[in-house]
Ligand code: HDD
Ligand code: HEM
């Protein structure tokens with residue numbers, strides 16, 4: 001396997017990590033706000049804030065890691081995406097900035113402030129929508145390179161069914177992943193009233209998720225038949241994804257093994273995400289960057305991979321420590337510490 | 338026009354984000370070390386006041402870190418959004434430290450999360466103190482890595498240009514380029530200095546306006562002592578930076594010092610103005626001092642701006658940036674030394690009004706010095722984005738709408754800055770230190786009353 005494959009796999013793993021942890025976080029913000037306006041906040045907001053307080057920064061780092069890594073491994077992507085994404089990218093920055101800082105403001109200064117919670121909830125849905133645009137653009141057809149540089153074709157982007165189906169998929173997946181996690185977490189905390197509520201959310205959001213996935217596939221077959229064909233060749237990955245979806249749904253429905261249910265959700269997205277990624281190759285951005293044309297020089301690639309492994313050796317133990325202290329410490333989860 | 342010029346607007350937007358980010362970055366690098374010192378002395382001397390001090394500083398820092406993280410994320414993305422050509426080229430050579438900065442920060446964030454929520458979870462308090470070490474290492478490393486990137490922009494090394502392509506790449510040589518040692522030293526020392534000075538400002542203001550208690554007096558002693566030590570470090574590092582410039586980036590030093598002709602025994606020019614013929618007026622001249630600053634020898638030859646082609650000369654107004662930074666450096670040194678003197682001489686009251694006001698001014702002034710220093714360093718690199726290899730105009734995006742984004746970000750930073758101030762104020766106003774002390778350590782507070 002060439003180092004460009006190692007590079008893209010590592011980055012894709014990190015993006016997958018971000019997808020999971022950020023979805024939990026984004027969705028939780030939305031549910032916290034939703035619970036507040038439906039006057040159910042006393043039931044779940046304690047639970048949500050106990051999970052979010054210690055880990056919110058870590059979530060952001062996953063994202064930064066991904067975009068710094070992609071520019072490092074594939075410097076061409078800085079050139080094309082950088083020029084094309086000035087406006088959507090800036091909007092995403094603003095949303096992320098508002099979300100991150102207002103979370104801290106609310107948490108440390110203005111508990112339960114209505115405006116802050118609204119911003120926190122709304123950005124939770126807008127950020128995935130704006131970030132998912134990048135994946136849409138990568139399919140090709142939305143960027144034009146001229147002598148003056150690279151421009152994004154906004155008309156195409158806003159009228160494409162594919163682009164909207166991706167946005168829709170991003171939003172429902174966030175709500176689905178998040179409610180599945182909260183179900184597990186509430187169960188761990190032995191918080192029965194919260195469990196009943198978030199379990200209902202989880203069951204509710206499961207069908208839109210599967211519908212949105214199907215719609216996206218159909219839209220992809222229209223927009224980029226070649227990619228669609230490659231995805232069909234990897235049918236078993238998507239098949240596994242659907243199987244794990246069924247398992248997760250079943251477990252939550254019968255109300256048992258919530259931990260396994262969430263692991264099934266993680267596998268569901270793992271296979272779908274890697275199936276999508278693998279069928280996307282060799283392109284990083286159709287038709288301008290492929291992983292072999294865009295990759296950095298060999299020295300840098302090898303150095304980055306080495307550093308990445310060394311970094312993981314440092315980070316994984318620290319992350320485990322963090323999780324043992326907060327996520328899996330039964331006393332802490334129950335709110336006794 | 339001006340607003341449509343994407344190069345100009347990219348420069349402005351980059352400056353805006355960096356000038357805003359560096360406020361929080363500086364505090365994020367420096368405050369952990371102050372917290373660690375306070376907690377350590379607090380545990381060793383069994384001093385509850387200092388332990389409380391560490392706790393309260395940490396709580397304040399969580400808010401500034403949040404803003405630091407989001408503005409850092411902004412600049413990280415903007416490097417690609419605004420300087421795509423630069424990143425495409427430089428990414429091949431300098432991606433390593435950019436990548437590692439994220440690791441360093443990740444490491445810091447994890448331990449900060451643990452530190453924040455485990456104050457009372459260990460039997461031995463010193464175990465909790467141990468957790469502050471990885472935070473210091475993480476945040477200082479984060480400053481180190483990002484500063485190597487900036488050093489690389491000033492003295493690019495570790496690759497060769499072959500037509501438009503880079504070859505023969507050596508990432509470590511790129512990272513440890515000639516600018517790295519002095520720049521890192523100066524950036525880290527000045528971040529420590531500024532953080533100590535800001536904390537001293539807070540203590541001084543509370544004593545001035547609210548007749549602070551023993552708690553605030555101890556806070557002031559600790560922070561001003563630290564200010565003094567870090568001010569010495571900063572000045573030494575600054576002197577080394579000037580020596581670095583004389584050797585490797587003489588045009589920056591020459592523009593900063595208004596040193597137009599190469600000469601031996603060059604004078605140092607302080608402030609002043611330029612007339613139409615580019616002659617210096619109204620300035621204070623210190624004979625031969627520039628030679629000394631540049632080479633440690635009063636008769637050394639210092640290269641003047643005349644050696645640099647006219648279209649490669651940095652703007653001359655950076656002279657004021659340099660002078661302001663250095664003046665503030667000496668002010669900090671002087672004022673903290675004066676406080677220590679007043680404190681040691683028993684007859685004198687180190688908490689007299691004038692001295693407190695002078696200390697109170699130190700925090701904001703140091704932060705200004707950071708900004709002036711960076712503007713000097715960055716403008717002094719003009720017109721290059723990668724010195725000698727790529728100009729700023731070649732590096733910039735060709736996208737329209739940068740002007741619009743500039744307005745968007747002004748709005749964002751206004752909201753973030755205001756929010757941050759309001760929250761910090763509320764956080765500490767609603768929970769004054771004395772009240773927190775009594776509720777947290779009732780035994781200590783009770784014995785103290787008996788003592789008095
Ligand atoms: C509290 C802040 C502070 C203070 C008091 C000083 N500096 Fe400074 N200076 C900085 C904060 C700073 C900085 C923000 O950290 C800079 C910007 C870029 C850099 O490398 O450090 C800087 C840059 C900088 C440079 C340019 C380095 C380069 O471009 O590579 C020189 C030559 C000096 N300084 C010299 C001094 C001297 C002789 C000082 C006398 C005491 C001094 N500085 C005080
Ligand atoms: C955080 C403290 C910093 C501040 C306040 C700062 C300030 C500035 C300013 C004022 C400019 C505009 C110069 C001009 O165009 O006239 C600038 C440009 C720039 N800086 Fe910095 N800078 C800082 C650190 C850094 C670091 C660490 C890097 C490297 C990663 C960096 C990268 C850039 C780039 C790419 C530009 C645009 C190109 C240019 O104008 O030269 N800056 N910065």
Ligand code: HEM
Nearest residue numbers: 061064361362365366402405406409410412413442480483
């Ligand atoms: C010399 C100037 C700079 C220093 C000392 C510095 C230092 C820091 C520190 C300490 C943090 C953590 C936030 C906190 O603790 O408050 C931070 C965040 C960050 N900085 Fe800067 N920074 C500088 C300039 C830059 C530049 C030019 C970039 C762009 C490449 C950048 C990118 C980031 C990113 C992406 C984060 C967010 C951390 C994350 O989520 O991983 N910084 N910076």
